[in-house]
Amino acid sequence: MTVEVEQVRTEVIEFGSLSVQFDSRVLRPRRWTTAQSAWASAQLRTAPDGPVLELCAGVGHIGLLAMAGHTRPLVLVDLSETACRHAAANVEQANVSCPVEIRCGRMDEEIADDERFALIIADPPWVRSDRTGDHQDDPLHAIDGGDDGLDLARTCVQLIGRHLMDRGSAVLQVGDLEQVAAVSDHLADHPDLRLRIAEHRTFGDRGVLVLLVR
Numbered sequence: 001m002t003v004e005v006e007q008v009r010t011e012v013i014e015f016g017s018l019s020v021q022f023d024s025r026v027l028r029p030r031r032w033t034t035a036q037s038a039w040a041s042a043q044l045r046t047a048p049d050g051p052v053l054e055l056c057a058g059v060g061h062i063g064l065l066a067m068a069g070h071t072r073p074l075v076l077v078d079l080s081e082t083a084c085r086h087a088a089a090n091v092e093q094a095n096v097s098c099p100v101e102i103r104c105g106r107m108d109e110e111i112a113d114d115e116r117f118a119l120i121i122a123d124p125p126w127v128r129s130d131r132t133g134d135h136q137d138d139p140l141h142a143i144d145g146g147d148d149g150l151d152l153a154r155t156c157v158q159l160i161g162r163h164l165m166d167r168g169s170a171v172l173q174v175g176d177l178e179q180v181a182a183v184s185d186h187l188a189d190h191p192d193l194r195l196r197i198a199e200h201r202t203f204g205d206r207g208v209l210v211l212l213v214r
């Protein structure tokens with residue numbers, strides 16, 4: 001009998017100033033998302049004192065790059081154990097000057113009620129379920145956002161509303177302008193979240209970044 005054992009090869013990619021490791025079981029880091037790191041990093045200049053949270057952090061590169069030159073604590077959250085293992089290695093490799101904590105689990109179960117963050121970065125799966133076939137190389141858990149692509153983004157927005165400090169901000173990634181409009185409608189329907197969209201930036205057909213403020 002022949003047993004085929006799938007070989008999983010760890011790859012390393014340059015992401016801004018970082019060398020980031022990952023493998024085929026997680027999303028391949030996308031270079032355009034250095035823009036999310038840069039925008040988040042810029043927000044820290046005027047943010048209140050306090051730690052930084054990254055939701056759906058994957059192997060951690062967006063948050064780690066954002067923290068270059070900053071000393072605030074960083075918390076990375078992701079559901080995938082494989083992503084969290086790579087994130088731990090990437091933290092070591094990045095040699096950042098901030099303390100980093102990795103929490104492996106569902107984002108809605110990993111943050112204590114009383115935790116507050118000055119900045120929240122969020123990169124949820126945002127591909128509509130009926131379009132995931134367009135992304136054959138990407139693992140489903142990393143891209144499938146449900147019928148309208150926003151199932152996990154809505155969870156992120158709920159968590160941002162609950163855990164963002166006053167005068168804090170969040171940089172959320174979604175897929176397109178239709179989804180930005182849907183997030184805007186969601187915020188209008190949930191004034192208790194006390195969030196508004198201050199700005200959005202589009203990156204062709206690669207994605208859209210949304211700045212949420214309180």
Ligand SMILES: C[S@@+](CC[C@H](N)C(=O)[O-])C[C@H]1O[C@@H](n2cnc3c(N)ncnc32)[C@H](O)[C@@H]1O
Nearest residue numbers: 027056057058078079080106107123124125142
């Ligand atoms: C679009 S990927 C982003 C990963 C990384 N930021 C990147 O750019 O490669 C979405 C990530 O969300 C994670 N994820 C999906 N559902 C989650 C949940 N309920 N709680 C925490 N993480 C989740 C997946 O494991 C995946 O790593």
